[in-house]
Amino acid sequence: MTSASTPQGLARFNVLEEHAALAALHEVCASTAWARRLLAGRPYTTAGDLYAAADAATSVLTAADLDEAMAGHPPIGGPRPGDPASAREQSGMASASDRLKAEMLELNLAYQEKFGHVFLVCATGRTGEQMRDAARERIGNTPERERETVRTELGRINRIRLARLVEADRRPRPL
Template sequence: MDLVEFNSAPADRLRPALAACCDVPRWVDGVLAKRPYGDLTALTAVADQAVRELDDNEVDRALQAHPRIGDQAQGASTEAAWSRKEQSGVGDDPQVREELAQGNRRYEERFNRVFLICATGLSAQEMLSSLQQRLTHDDRTEAIVVHEELRKIALLRLAKLVTA
């Protein structure tokens, strides 16, 4: 949809689309509340600030909507389609997929959350290297990284949702 349609669409129609970008009601409400936007830069600035203000519980909620790296999101939803495309760099190499699966398990045991990375444009090896490096983080450092990865994903998805 274009910005004019985004600005004029009923909020109940936009809520699911925005939740596919970042599944946190406060973020969705914050983006909707500032309509109409004069341009995409203004929309992005509001969305960016709103995601930066999410607390740890809201970030955890948003993570529940993301599949593990290397797992194919199922279904025909917009979010599932975006996830499959974003993770296209994982490829079909069974060894890399197994290493990612093992890393995901270690990460989840260590941090009690799914490993989140903005995978767009990354190769499987880059994702795996980041996963291995992030396993060395302390809890607070990793929470900051996760929040930043979520921010990047939300803004990329919003850009897919609203075009010029």
């Protein structure tokens, strides 16, 4: 049940038709299992309730669910055309030198060869150098440790994207 204190964007999300809510959640995270868990928890009274549900859903994703979620993310330094969320999140690579971009491409390829999936990092607020350093460090992880690191990074990305979803209606609407 929503209340007068429920943020407007969250209240709007709570009453979306199921297919529209599912589509909005898929823009946050490509895992169908994750989206369905959040959908089943509606209505949310506070953004904190939604974030807690998102964290809980992320914590129980299977290996296949994580693979599905990661498949929705482009490599660092290569946001998909028409994907403003990834472009915004990876903006730290936009001003990177050609040398740094080439190094990140090599690291992405080496990482994908070792782990079998895209290098996933919460890139929001990170510089190109910080993303490169994270890739360098994590490429030494065991597959098991990296899987848990990916789960943590996915949770961070999901929270940032959910915040945008919840706060989307705080802007004044044109008349």
